Amino acid sequence: MSGIGQLSKREFVSLMLGLPATALLPDLAAAQASGTLNIAFPVDVQSWDPTSVTFPLGQSIYKSVFDSPLHYSPDQKLLPRQIKERKWLNDDRTRLEFTLQDNILFHDGSPLTTEDVKYSLVDRPQKDKRLAVAGLLQDLKDIEIISPTSGVMVFSKPSPSVEFYLGFLCCYILPKAYHQSVGDDGFLAKPIGAGPYKLVDYQRGSRIVLEAFDKYWGGVPPIKNVTFQALTEASTRVAAIESGQVDIAVQLPFREAIRLQSKPDLSVKIYPQAEIYMLQVPSYVEVLQNKDVRTALHMAIDKQALSKGFFAGTAKPLSILTTPGSSADIPGYSFPFNRAQATELLKKAGYSQAKPLRLTLLCPNGSFPNDYEISQAIAAMWRQIGVDVKLEETTIAKYLELNHAAKLPGIMFYSWANATGDPENYAGRILNPNLRFSAWKEPSLVERIDKLFAMKLSEERLDAYRALMKEASDNSWSIPLLQTVGNIVTKKTVEIPTYTPGYVLPAEATRKA
Template sequence: MKRNLYRLVALFLIVGFVLIGCSNKTSNDGSESKDAVAQETVKKEGKDITIAVAANFVSLDPHDTNDTLSGSAEKTMMEGLVGFDKDMNVVPVLAKDYSVNDDATEFVFELQEGVKFHDGAPFNAEAVKVNLDRLTDPDSTLIRSSLFELIKETEVVDEYTVKVTLSEPFGAMINTFAHPAGMLISPKALEEYGDDVSQHPVGTGPYVFKEWQPGDHLTMTKNEDYWRATGNEADSITFKPTPENGTRVAMLQTGEADFIYPVPTEQAEEIDGKDGIVVENEASIVVRYLAMNNLKKPFDDKRVRQAVNYAINKEAFTQVVMNGFASPMDSIIAPNTQFYSGQTPYEFDLEKAKELLAEAGYENGFKATIWGANSSTTMKAMEFIQQQLAQINVELEVVPMETGTLSDSIWSVEDPKDAEIEMYYGGWSPSTGDADWGIRPLVGGENAYPPKSYNTAYYNNKEVNKLIADGLATGDPAAREKAYADAQEKIWEDAPWAFLVVDDTIFGKKNYLEGIYLLPDGSLSLENMKIVE
């Protein structure tokens, strides 16, 4: 069961990468274009908002959701003890305050008083315990239960105080509580609907679930009794799954949609500043990389992996593949991720690449396969890499796969030695905003090998593993920063990946909307949305 669970997680991650991957810019500094600023504000008829998105929703149960899109919808209806601000800093939400002991094993939350769930159930310490007990049930098959498996006990101290004790130190735990998986569901709804609560979400948020017709629309209405003063100016929010890029853009142009994401990169500049449309972008924490199987020749040689890094022109990748709406990576995690530490980039240098290959005994190059999803953007990226590496006599066979096939090919492996993967083009968004989730699942040694986690490079460095453990074993920010900085430096030198780019988020909106945006992890925030008259 556990192996199948990981494979399901992996499937959603791959889907998530495809959904997050379309991103672009309207200006170099991320500000609105002059044309957009100069536009007169379009008049909005009524206060019903429609948001067109690129795919269907998977679930409305935050404890059983692993795709960013579904989490975005859930956040309109549900809230957690803590959450993230626009810069992915942890901020109090249903907890008005919290404290953490030095060992990062005890978390005490002081709760907001007088808050009720949409069904009238009281929000209190007992409601928090019911939710965390659900997530930590040893028999749970909930997708997000793994994020909370270190919780040993959740204790009701009094009606509005709850204490959570971990089985071992975990310095990134407060970020985990801020993750969408930490959102709280009405205990009454959990008892009434059980696992079917995914079809009947009940939270404390600014909007109340109305109906969901998968593939057609998801609608929620204004919570007239919302406990905060702001956050729900719209009378209703309707999400419309619209996979076809052109249709999504047309909906924004005609006013059928008030907000769309992602905006297809090839149309961003064309629509920005026209028909009352504003296209905005910001740097995300989504990284794009080329994993190389460190257990297989020739990628077991660090010099080969470094040569691949020198042979790929990251600036050209940014322009050709991402249409300029990305930035070259200079660490394994993005700059907006907590405890990021920048490294000296692998500059484009074919002679250096050829020199390293020769030193490793591959002066005549080699052949390899590159796996990835079969989306147009991913195939474009793999073909670009293929062309780049051909310049150093590395012959790549591009193997695009349907999402399920790719997931099975990667996560059906029981013995790492049997893994057929050689090179893999993928992406990752550390949705806790913390360096731990940007590093440990991807390069965290044997414990992160498929099918357990996402270490498709099969990278295993004892020094790095210890540094990762050190970063989790304390709640001291300075100690964590030092551990992760050292880990990033070592990983960068070892080059288990070809480090490519950090995506931008990109969305389009009518200019009467304010306070609605995408967070760096690619999720939607509309808790401060306003409709300008």
């Protein structure tokens, strides 16, 4: 037998029992007002400056308050949004002309113009390199203003894939005049966007209260009031939706989502996401600089067993840093699971059951479906080959802080979202040592990835990414695990579309009679 089949009975039971069926709920009475859409959400926002953080889980909230220049459809097609038209002016892809919608207003009633676009995507990032948008759009050097609703983005080098990011992370448009008048702290205390909802109340770590913006350029949302409840414990989200205290709950443990399918008053959607479970491997942790150690750790993980044990086989095991069937997938390539060979490789590196490798595995608990339980299972698999694993629970905010500062004490379990579906935002950004997203910082990859970033969208480019991803897996610079399987549970009276990036957009929700 292999994988979980070889775990002790005690370990197997402890890994598979899941979260408790009941949990102590916070007081949600204030959010039960008539007509309010209550959403049990796994996280709070990290910051009310959406250009400052790379925070996939928070995009549902940011898109609700700030909107976005472009937008991905539920089936991952890139569509117009605040930018209604765009075209490249040269073959080198260094000049992108764009036209805004004519009637976009910020929540204070002021118009959103090209000046605001330039301020948000060029001026602020150039002054403050700590902003996440500064790294994402590092080659955007200027925006030439043609009119209040049109301009040209000017890049220092070919940037053919930049359009992908205008609908994804960080590229939000802030009101220049308001931001300059109140400053950073004032904006964080009272943020203003141009999205379908405006923020009316915020209690950190508890709830985000939104109200429909009656002058939203895309039309007033059908549901006027929305409350995101920050319920970080997965069991609490389960209890909240099961008891009827919320209308929507997301990112529930898989077995709980399956169980709730039998509830006549609930609707459960389970769907594959444009997101991957992976292990971030920091190159600056000394023991992980040994290739035999990294390969052993990778080879000891029975990914199929993880899928069967936690997702009833619906989560597809991964061998490279992309989702199956995506543009840069490598059909037929498979990284092997082989516990015996993993044990031998660890022995070759000087470790054994008698002299175990000591390693920290950091993981969130409840941020992603079954994140902590999967990490427990991986730790158990590693112990079987001679690894003394310290499982350390952490938050996504703390992980991002440590990773951006290159201070991770060990391997980190993470779920990497990629609404674009493009390999640049998988391997290109996960492995680029110049970007703060990366944990494996191999200097020799800088020039190689920079060339990939500048290549025209072509099969040659995809082949180059395939080669990079295969090399990354062969060397275990990063360890891909599973394609994520998302879930959303709603009352039968609520309808909301699912997105492969996992967005929950209340502006698109409706109530059924």
